[in-house]
Amino acid sequence: DIQLTQSPSPLSASVGDTVTITCRASQSISTYLNWYQQRPGQAPRLLIYATSSLHSGVPPKFSGSGSGTDFTLTIHSLQPEDFATYYCQQSYDQPRTFGQGTRVDLK
């Protein structure tokens, strides 16, 4: 299975900050990398697919980049609703796997 390792975890930030979360794959996955946001008590929500494509309805404050084994999710101008847990997920190979999650909490 392809392992995904996220860092940092957790990530402490303030309202208005710009933060970057990293996801590293155990082997090259081209650009088959997706990002999800999960708020407490809710199901995960797709933010970005194929490394950098914004899912419908997701504000452009979220952006993704990378290829091969190293990927990043950047969140600009953090707002209270952005304090949540973020997961990366690879769709390069079966079985689909997720990172362990990065909780973004209030500093």
Add this chain to the structure above:
Amino acid sequence: QVQLQESGPRLVKPSETLSLTCTVSGGSITNYYWSWIRQSAGGGLEWIGRVYPSGSTNYNPSLKSRVAMSIDTSKRQFSLRLSSVTAADTAVYYCVRDEVTSANFFDYWGQGNMVTVSS
């Protein structure tokens, strides 16, 4: 708007079979894969497997010996059966739409069904 809703028991006894059904409303059921994903109390997300409208399936090898998925497009439902459950199977179970065009991602999720395995 696509909506998914899980249904099934919240408590299952050890060694028994966990059965969940997902009902899909809105959108097409015939042009997508449909997956089950679970999340343990520690937060980790685990893909269990997926079913296509044709009935073809893909399962996570870690669970393959205990998993069966099926689909009934006329009822707009797909189902999960997980046999010989133990406490390690206690989790929130999500049904999810699995988009498989040029990219592949999970774009619509049910609200989740918390299943506890306990006697």
